[in-house]
Amino acid sequence: MRRLVEQAAEQLKALGHPVRLTILRSVVQGPVAGTPAGELQARLEIPASTLSHHLASLAEAGLVSVAREGTTLRYRAEFGALRALTEYLWEDCCSGGAESKPRKKAKPSPCCSGD
Amino acid sequence: MRRLVEQAAEQLKALGHPVRLTILRSVVQGPVAGTPAGELQARLEIPASTLSHHLASLAEAGLVSVAREGTTLRYRAEFGALRALTEYLWEDCCSGGAESKPRKKAKPSPCCSGD
DNA sequence: GGCCTAATTCTAGAATTATCGAAATAACAT
DNA sequence: ATGTTATTTCGATAATTCTAGAATTAGGCC
Numbered sequence: 543m544r545r546l547v548e549q550a551a552e553q554l555k556a557l558g559h560p561v562r563l564t565i566l567r568s569v570v571q572g573p574v575a576g577t578p579a580g581e582l583q584a585r586l587e588i589p590a591s592t593l594s595h596h597l598a599s600l601a602e603a604g605l606v607s608v609a610r611e612g613t614t615l616r617y618r619a620e621f622g623a624l625r626a627l628t629e630y631l632w633e634d635c636c637s638g639g640a641e642s643k644p645r646k647k648a649k650p651s652p653c654c655s656g657d
Numbered sequence: 658m659r660r661l662v663e664q665a666a667e668q669l670k671a672l673g674h675p676v677r678l679t680i681l682r683s684v685v686q687g688p689v690a691g692t693p694a695g696e697l698q699a700r701l702e703i704p705a706s707t708l709s710h711h712l713a714s715l716a717e718a719g720l721v722s723v724a725r726e727g728t729t730l731r732y733r734a735e736f737g738a739l740r741a742l743t744e745y746l747w748e749d750c751c752s753g754g755a756e757s758k759p760r761k762k763a764k765p766s767p768c769c770s771g772d
Numbered sequence: 773g774g775c776c777t778a779a780t781t782c783t784a785g786a787a788t789t790a791t792c793g794a795a796a797t798a799a800c801a802t
Numbered sequence: 803a804t805g806t807t808a809t810t811t812c813g814a815t816a817a818t819t820c821t822a823g824a825a826t827t828a829g830g831c832c
Contacts, residue, residue, distance in 0.1 A: 545675075547675055547678055547679060547682070548675050550678060551672070551673055551674055551675040551677075551678045552673070553673075554669050554670075554672040554673035554678070555669075555670065555673025555674065556673070557666070557669040557673070557746070558666055558667070558668075558669035558670025558671070558672070558673040559666055559670065559789095559790090560662055560663050560666040561790095562666075563662055563665060563666045563669070563749075564662060566749070566750070567662070567749055570749060570750055578808080578809095579808075579809060579810090580807090580808060580809075583808095583809090588791095588792095589791075589792050589793080590792090590808085590809065590810085591791080591792055591793075591794090591809090591810075591811080591812095592790080592791055592792060593809095594809065594810055594811080595789095595790080595791080595792095595810095595811095596790095598810085599789095610798085610799085612798095612799065612800070612808090613798065613799045613800065613806095613807060613808045613809080614799095614807090614808060614809080615808075615809065615810090619750065621750070621751060624746075624750035624751060625750070625751055627746075628743060628746050628747050628750065628751070631672070631739075631742075631743050631746070632743050634678075634681070634682055634685065635681070635685055635734065635736065635739040635740070635743065674819095674820090676820095693778085693779095694778075694779060694780090695777090695778060695779075698778095698779090703821095703822095704821075704822050704823080705778085705779065705780085705822090706779090706780075706781080706782095706821080706822055706823075706824090707820080707821055707822060708779095709779065709780055709781080710780095710781095710819095710820080710821085710822095711820095713780085714819095725828085725829085727778090727829065727830070728776095728777060728778045728779080728828070728829050728830065729777090729778060729779080729829095730778075730779060730780090
């Protein structure tokens with residue numbers, strides 16, 4: 543199993559590009575069955591090959607999955623991974639260390655305290 | 658003002674590198690007053706110039722801030738930005754799609770919920 | 773002034789990423 | 803088999819990022 547921080551970094555990197563983030567948004571908001579690549583291509587108006595590369599890195603990071611349906615490929619969001627990543631980020635930033643774990647909920651850290 | 662998606666992408670990109678993610682973790686867990694760069698350098702055992710570049714991109718993204726104290730520079734986490742980013746990601750990935758749930762009902766998001 | 777420590781900025785090479793047209797593949801219909 | 807549509811992979815180039823040693827700035831102290 544890869545180090546948690548490595549995996550999180552890879553996923554965050556995949557999201558760290560405006561086009562890819564937009565692609566993911568589009569996929570997330572699309573039908574649960576998944577969104578055809580061609581539909582994304584038409585909607586976002588970027589060259590098919592460029593889109594394909596971005597989709598590949600999102601898939602490589604495990605943030606989306608792909609399934610063929612006839613000649614079209616449907617991409618759909620991996621909500622489990624997205625949720626895990628969000629929670630990891632939250633733990634990291636506010637709870638103070640998800641990896642070494644123990645840390646009870648003793649310390650809310652500035653984030654969640656009254657503001 | 659920059660588009661929200663652009664800003665989020667920049668911040669996610671800053672987090673999308675194992676060393677920077679580790680640096681941020683270290684800063685977050687450090688004292689509220691901020692952690693001196695030298696302490697991070699000693700703890701993480703990376704060349705000072707490399708560390709400085711990584712800290713600069715975290716600061717550029719608004720995820721950490723820096724304050725001078727004598728000859729040392731203290732970096733501290735920008736919890737507000739971190740929380741905003743986490744929430745944006747959450748909204749984008751899970752509330753927007755609501756794979757099996759109708760959104761509305763203000764999902765507490767993993768953040769401050771007891772769980 | 774000179775000296776020390778802390779940290780950044782300069783510089784440069786290697787490695788990676790981004791982009792996109794052209795060519796290739798996959799599935800299906802005729 | 804041929805054609806058509808959907809999408810990826812190839813190939814090539816431009817741009818960016820990563821890394822780290824060397825030089826520099828900033829502050830404090832004698």
